[in-house]
Amino acid sequence: MSTPMRPDHWQHDLVKAGEHKELNVLNLGPTHPATHGIFQNVLTMDGEYIQSAEQTIGYIHRAFEKLAERRPFYQITTLTDRLNYCSSPINNMGWHMTVEKLLGIQTPERVDYLRIIAMELARIADHIICNAVIGVDTGALTGFTYIFQDRELIYDIYEEICGARLTTNMGRIGGFERDFSEAAWRKIRHFLEHFPKKLKEFESLLVRNRIFMDRTIGCGAFPLDRALAYGFTGPNLRACGLDHDVRVMDPYCSYEKFDFTIPIGTGGDTYDRFMVRQREMWESLSIIRQAVEKCDRLADRTTYKADVPEWVLPPKEEVYNEMEALIYHFKIVMGESEVPAGEVYHCVEGGNGELGFYLVSDGGRTPFRLHFRRPCFIYYQAFPEMVKGIMLSDAILTMSSMNVIAGELDA
Amino acid sequence: MPAFTIQAERDQLVVDRLRAAFPDGVVADEQFHDMRCITVRKEVLHPALRLLRDELDFNFLTTLCGMHHPAGAGAEERLGLVVHLNSFRHRHRIRLKAYTAMKDPVFPTFTDLWPTTNWMEREAWDFFGIGFTGHPDLKRILNMEDFPAFPLRKDYPLEDPTREDKDNSMFGR
Amino acid sequence: MKQDALTPRPALGKPTIVPSPEGHSGPGFMTVSLEKAVGLARKNSIWPLPFATSCCGIEFMATMGANYDLARFGMERLSFSPRQSDLLMVMGTIAKKMAPILRDVYTQMAEPKWVLSVGACASSGGIFDTYSVLQGIDRVIPVDVYVPGCPPRPEQIIDGILKIQELVGQEGMRRRYSKEYEELLRKYKID
Numbered sequence: 001m002s003t004p005m006r007p008d009h010w011q012h013d014l015v016k017a018g019e020h021k022e023l024n025v026l027n028l029g030p031t032h033p034a035t036h037g038i039f040q041n042v043l044t045m046d047g048e049y050i051q052s053a054e055q056t057i058g059y060i061h062r063a064f065e066k067l068a069e070r071r072p073f074y075q076i077t078t079l080t081d082r083l084n085y086c087s088s089p090i091n092n093m094g095w096h097m098t099v100e101k102l103l104g105i106q107t108p109e110r111v112d113y114l115r116i117i118a119m120e121l122a123r124i125a126d127h128i129i130c131n132a133v134i135g136v137d138t139g140a141l142t143g144f145t146y147i148f149q150d151r152e153l154i155y156d157i158y159e160e161i162c163g164a165r166l167t168t169n170m171g172r173i174g175g176f177e178r179d180f181s182e183a184a185w186r187k188i189r190h191f192l193e194h195f196p197k198k199l200k201e202f203e204s205l206l207v208r209n210r211i212f213m214d215r216t217i218g219c220g221a222f223p224l225d226r227a228l229a230y231g232f233t234g235p236n237l238r239a240c241g242l243d244h245d246v247r248v249m250d251p252y253c254s255y256e257k258f259d260f261t262i263p264i265g266t267g268g269d270t271y272d273r274f275m276v277r278q279r280e281m282w283e284s285l286s287i288i289r290q291a292v293e294k295c296d297r298l299a300d301r302t303t304y305k306a307d308v309p310e311w312v313l314p315p316k317e318e319v320y321n322e323m324e325a326l327i328y329h330f331k332i333v334m335g336e337s338e339v340p341a342g343e344v345y346h347c348v349e350g351g352n353g354e355l356g357f358y359l360v361s362d363g364g365r366t367p368f369r370l371h372f373r374r375p376c377f378i379y380y381q382a383f384p385e386m387v388k389g390i391m392l393s394d395a396i397l398t399m400s401s402m403n404v405i406a407g408e409l410d411a
Numbered sequence: 412m413p414a415f416t417i418q419a420e421r422d423q424l425v426v427d428r429l430r431a432a433f434p435d436g437v438v439a440d441e442q443f444h445d446m447r448c449i450t451v452r453k454e455v456l457h458p459a460l461r462l463l464r465d466e467l468d469f470n471f472l473t474t475l476c477g478m479h480h481p482a483g484a485g486a487e488e489r490l491g492l493v494v495h496l497n498s499f500r501h502r503h504r505i506r507l508k509a510y511t512a513m514k515d516p517v518f519p520t521f522t523d524l525w526p527t528t529n530w531m532e533r534e535a536w537d538f539f540g541i542g543f544t545g546h547p548d549l550k551r552i553l554n555m556e557d558f559p560a561f562p563l564r565k566d567y568p569l570e571d572p573t574r575e576d577k578d579n580s581m582f583g584r
Numbered sequence: 585m586k587q588d589a590l591t592p593r594p595a596l597g598k599p600t601i602v603p604s605p606e607g608h609s610g611p612g613f614m615t616v617s618l619e620k621a622v623g624l625a626r627k628n629s630i631w632p633l634p635f636a637t638s639c640c641g642i643e644f645m646a647t648m649g650a651n652y653d654l655a656r657f658g659m660e661r662l663s664f665s666p667r668q669s670d671l672l673m674v675m676g677t678i679a680k681k682m683a684p685i686l687r688d689v690y691t692q693m694a695e696p697k698w699v700l701s702v703g704a705c706a707s708s709g710g711i712f713d714t715y716s717v718l719q720g721i722d723r724v725i726p727v728d729v730y731v732p733g734c735p736p737r738p739e740q741i742i743d744g745i746l747k748i749q750e751l752v753g754q755e756g757m758r759r760r761y762s763k764e765y766e767e768l769l770r771k772y773k774i775d
Binding site: 030031033037058059060061062063066067078079081082085086129144145146148149151152155165166167406407410 | 676716
């Protein structure tokens with residue numbers, strides 16, 4: 001809940017037509033140290049106040065959608081890693097679920113819970129980066145250094161699950177490549193026990209900090225109707241005051257069995273965005289806890305993949321000894337498993353909002369067309385409207401609180 | 412299997428309303444897995460979206476993207492535009508499609524309905540060369556201004572042409 | 585063991601001091617070749633310019649964080665201005681749209697300068713063999729050390745930094761004035 005503290009002089013009166021004022025042009029980016037990522041904004045400034053902004057993006061355009069048309073389904077998982085690289089597992093799982101929808105694969109209950117653990121860890125990792133960076137932009141580097149130590153714990157868990165830290169390539173179509181190891185479970189439990197204290201500590205550094213509040217409350221506020229018109233999703237939309245969350249609206253992966261709330265803000269300003277992300281981390285922690293409990297209660301302790309031999313690699317000893325396993329192994333590795341023609345859209349709640357995959361298959365070994373609905377790309381276009389009339393330093397803060405990830409923006 | 416809740420009644424309502432409003436505008440109407448996909452004629456797409464937004468509560472445009480179908484199987488080469496809509500109130504998603512021939516790939520802009528389509532249309536222009544009349548600033552968005560082609564069309568090569576280190580005899584191409 | 589916040593903790597180890605270069609020394613004086621002394625100073629006070637574009641940038645953030653702590657190697661201060669930096673760390677994919685900007689940044693840096701290319705994308709284009717991605721930054725600027733990985737682990741980035749330090753420490757005073765160096769720059773059309 002935030003109220004504008006300085007309503008009278010927060011918004012600068014823009015220069016009216018005919019007034020004799022000299023405007024200057026400031027080129028912010030693409031390699032400006034204050035912007036986290038490579039975006040260019042050509043700002044027309046009236047002193048310290050922004051009159052208008054013109055954006056240029058595409059500085060790391062990597063042609064994901066074209067690449068995906070030439071890659072078998074499994075090789076696309078590695079591309080999704082690099083979309084929003086702060087929360088790769090969510091992207092991986094989203095892609096796997098899209099393919100499962102196309103193939104009609106039903107995943108076992110335990111797989112859903114394992115996926116939820118991975119996805120919620122990723123959400124926490126994503127929000128940590130965003131919130132720590134908001135802190136850095138207000139001049140508080142301490143929170144960043146503190147919380148990044150604990151972010152490493154999440155990386156450790158990833159490593160136990162899939163062997164990689166950042167670009168995880170986690171999971172397979174129909175489940176996981178292997179079960180969570182003993183060490184992974186131990187690390188998850190340790191994280192659940194240890195992280196709340198650290199998160200609390202991080203919160204206490206910023207949430208009621210006078211300087212932080214003065215800097216962020218009212219900064220870059222955006223009304224809800226504009227946010228909807230601009231296609232905002234995720235924490236940025238929720239900060240404007242609408243409790244829209246794909247996990248609840250269109251539940252996937254058994255999210256309907258979990259008990260969690262959707263935090264919302266009221267003013268859509270930087271403080272609200274910060275707080276929504278902060279609360280979401282707590283909710284994610286609770287979801288992980290529930291998922292671990294549910295896993296413990298399940299009679300089935302070993303299933304980690306659906307029974308789809310055409311899509312999940314058989315164990316090596318079977319490949320060496322059984323004809324059938326060898327055939328499946330060969331088909332999967334060569335990307336020759338059969339895919340029905342058809343088109344599906346599936347979306348997951350990514351770190352930044354609705355991450356959608358529109359997959360059109362013509363029955364070939366690669367997609368005919370794959371379009372990523374990238375939340376960053378969609379909401380970043382509202383930036384000029386958000387920063388109109390506010391100060392340059394607040395625009396930087398607004399940008400970092402929107403959490404624009406260059407990889408997702410430019411695809 | 413992950414799926415959206417299928418709302419057959421509302422799907423039918425949407426189709427019926429579109430058929431009533433545009434008698435020969437609806438070309439095809441299919442159910443793909445969990446989503447109804449309605450193909451309309453090119454001229455009808457904009458008024459159809461307006462009707463869906465204003466009268467049937469589709470308040471949110473999820474995505475808009477282009478598509479390229481090369482000639483083959485008795486069909487001519489054509490470009491497509493795919494729009495996903497979402498109604499928050501009814502938790503209802505729907506897909507609309509329209510195709511256009513290669514010689515005049517121009518749609519009216521949708522930015523008057525949802526400002527969010529601004530960049531999506533620029534992307535469709537950048538990737539496929541689909542034009543939008545009335546767009547406030549239609550120029551390339553991800554590629555360089557002077558890029559000579561529309562790269563996501565099927566006939567454009569994916570790989571970087573300047574690489575010299577790839578020996579085709581080693582890759583069996 | 586529960587520790588009071590006020591009691592000093594035992595030191596984890598002695599702080600390491602960079603060994604001085606070989607030379608003649610006696611009471612109150614030391615003679616050493618200028619090259620070695622300058623090399624020693626330069627290599628332990630590099631000011632890096634992080635040019636982070638994508639995924640590798642996040643790993644760089646982890647490297648800068650408390651766990652891996654790049655500051656141990658005399659890199660406490662990141663220089664965000666190219667004019668005052670010695671080491672250009674290119675981390676992440678460089679698209680063709682970005683290439684001229686990277687070149688600009690490189691030419692703005694003052695000599696002597698070094699370039700570290702972190703990650704597969706910066707080194708060779710990586711998995712992105714596409715029309716829009718520059719196939720390795722060595723097509724536009726000269727590179728001193730390549731760090732493989734997609735993305736490299738923080739340990740690998742640190743290893744790359746140590747390799748750079750080795751290069752910096754050994755570099756001759758006259759290298760930047762040599763014919764070969766001029767030839768190299770001419771090859772990249774940088775003057």
